[in-house]
Amino acid sequence: MTTQNITKIALVGFGTVGSSVAKLLHTLNLPNLRLTHIYNRGIAGKRGSAEAAFVPADAIWTEDIEDLLTSDADVIVELMGGLDPAGPWIERALASGKSVVTANKQLIAYQGPALLAKAAATNVHLLHGAAVAGGVPVIPGITQGLGGDQITRISGILNGTCNFILSKMEAGARYSEVLAEAQSLGYAESDPTADVGGFDARAKLCILARIGMHVELDPEQVATQTIALVDAVDFAYAKELGCTIRQVSRVQLSSTSPDSMYARVAPMLVPRESPIAWSHGTQNMVVTTGRFGGDVVFSGHGAGGEATAVAVLSDLLAVSQNSRPVAFPVTPRPVTGDSVAPHYLRFIVDDKPGIVSAIAGALSKVGANIDSIIQRPGYPKNRLAFVVTTEPCLTSTIAEAVESMGKMDCMLEPPLSLQILVIDDKDEPTA
Numbered sequence: 324m325t326t327q328n329i330t331k332i333a334l335v336g337f338g339t340v341g342s343s344v345a346k347l348l349h350t351l352n353l354p355n356l357r358l359t360h361i362y363n364r365g366i367a368g369k370r371g372s373a374e375a376a377f378v379p380a381d382a383i384w385t386e387d388i389e390d391l392l393t394s395d396a397d398v399i400v401e402l403m404g405g406l407d408p409a410g411p412w413i414e415r416a417l418a419s420g421k422s423v424v425t426a427n428k429q430l431i432a433y434q435g436p437a438l439l440a441k442a443a444a445t446n447v448h449l450l451h452g453a454a455v456a457g458g459v460p461v462i463p464g465i466t467q468g469l470g471g472d473q474i475t476r477i478s479g480i481l482n483g484t485c486n487f488i489l490s491k492m493e494a495g496a497r498y499s500e501v502l503a504e505a506q507s508l509g510y511a512e513s514d515p516t517a518d519v520g521g522f523d524a525r526a527k528l529c530i531l532a533r534i535g536m537h538v539e540l541d542p543e544q545v546a547t548q549t550i551a552l553v554d555a556v557d558f559a560y561a562k563e564l565g566c567t568i569r570q571v572s573r574v575q576l577s578s579t580s581p582d583s584m585y586a587r588v589a590p591m592l593v594p595r596e597s598p599i600a601w602s603h604g605t606q607n608m609v610v611t612t613g614r615f616g617g618d619v620v621f622s623g624h625g626a627g628g629e630a631t632a633v634a635v636l637s638d639l640l641a642v643s644q645n646s647r648p649v650a651f652p653v654t655p656r657p658v659t660g661d662s663v664a665p666h667y668l669r670f671i672v673d674d675k676p677g678i679v680s681a682i683a684g685a686l687s688k689v690g691a692n693i694d695s696i697i698q699r700p701g702y703p704k705n706r707l708a709f710v711v712t713t714e715p716c717l718t719s720t721i722a723e724a725v726e727s728m729g730k731m732d733c734m735l736e737p738p739l740s741l742q743i744l745v746i747d748d749k750d751e752p753t754a
């Protein structure tokens with residue numbers, strides 16, 4: 324690092340997380356870390372914002388990235404998001420001998436190994452502790468703390484926005500209102516489809532699979548299901564089944580496809596006694612299952628400027644102290660979203676005789692067995708909501724039946740199919 328062991332920091336992106344990093348640097352006043360540059364488009368507006376009060380008076384504000392890339396800054400802190408231009412700028416920073424700290428989960432999921440190789444080539448750091456679970460130290464916890472185990476499964480809640488939405492819907496809030504609230508509080512991605520569609524969590528899941536299970540997954544191949552189709556009625560029925568609904572992310576060895584990994588990000592019915600059901604608001608929860616050490620749980624705020632800035636500052640301290648994370652070789656692995664699980668099927672129909680027997684027929688045609696049929700009183704006959712749960716069955720098999728049921732005349736909406744999470748299911752391979 325530079326004179327007197329001061330690490331000079333150049334910030335790329337002065338939004339929710341970037342401005343919180345400036346605030347924490349100012350508030351903690353760590354002697355070895357100094358904020359020297361800030362890059363953002365429309366820099367005048369950023370410089371005039373209330374958050375600018377936390378930036379040292381001698382820091383350079385610019386909307387020309389060259390001012391940072393050609394500066395004497397030691398570390399580029401990328402908090403802009405997206406693959407481009409963030410990716411090429413990080414490559415240039417690494418090639419020129421600057422370390423990089425980033426919270427950019429998409430970039431790390433898609434290009435992590437190539438960027439880490441570039442960092443190794445110039446002997447600099449590339450740390451991304453804030454890219455998964457915001458302020459929860461799950462990345463250093465897994466790499467430094469669990470490298471000595473063989474992790475067979477990683478599951479949990481990886482998106483604070485979805486957890487905020489679903490836990491508030493559980494308490495009676497409306498989807499569109501809580502999504503807007505999550506956006507205004509700075510939890511959501513700039514395009515919130517990344518959150519609700521599962522793309523943010525799948526990037527995080529791929530990163531966790533890489534660092535914890537040493538497998539490289541193609542994020543595009545990871546099955547995702549949106550939470551946008553979950554309705555108030557589903558929480559009512561989930562409650563009757565002793566469950567709530569959460570966006571669950573899960574990766575483990577596949578029990579249906581040898582040599583493949585099972586990975587899925589989807590809203591699921593979660594039994595109330597599962598710790599995953601207890602997570603509220605922006606809380607993230609990651610449960611790792613180790614062959615030798617058993618389950619380890621990480622939990623805390625997975626979104627929000629200040630929580631995420633904690634992870635960024637922790638990475639900056641690691642860089643300034645030249646602390647290197649444990650690294651393992653990774654192997655590319657195919658991925659499937661198919662697994663055996665009980666399923667929850669919710670129908671909204673224009674009621675008439677024969678609907679239940681037609682649904683039973685469609686399920687029996689694919690070999691799926693009904694576990695229960697539930698119809699709460701009070702729904703109008705011309706828009707009747709009822710639920711069928713199945714015994715454990717392949718998700719692809721249920722999807723085949725659901726496709727045929729969706730074509731039935733009485734269906735007012737495509738049926739909603741959700742996996743039901745089974746606690747301690749014995750279907751999982753252990754090696």
Ligand SMILES: NC(=O)C1=CN([C@@H]2O[C@H](COP(=O)(O)OP(=O)(O)OC[C@H]3O[C@@H](n4cnc5c(N)ncnc54)[C@H](OP(=O)(O)O)[C@@H]3O)[C@@H](O)[C@H]2O)C=CC1
Nearest residue numbers: 336337338339340363364402403404426427509626627631
């Ligand atoms: N918010 C959170 O809770 C968390 C976020 N992250 C990650 O941190 C990163 C930053 O997130 P967050 O702070 O929430 O996002 P914001 O949208 O609040 O901030 C991004 C900043 O970068 C600027 N910016 C974006 N694109 C460009 C561009 N092409 N050129 C110049 N400036 C640009 C934006 O400017 P403008 O204001 O003009 O749009 C904004 O100031 C993302 O990778 C995100 O995924 C990770 C963990 C948690």
Ligand SMILES: N[C@@H](CC=O)C(=O)O
Nearest residue numbers: 482483484510511512
């Ligand atoms: N939008 C993300 C922010 C943190 O990664 C989330 O809601 O989890």
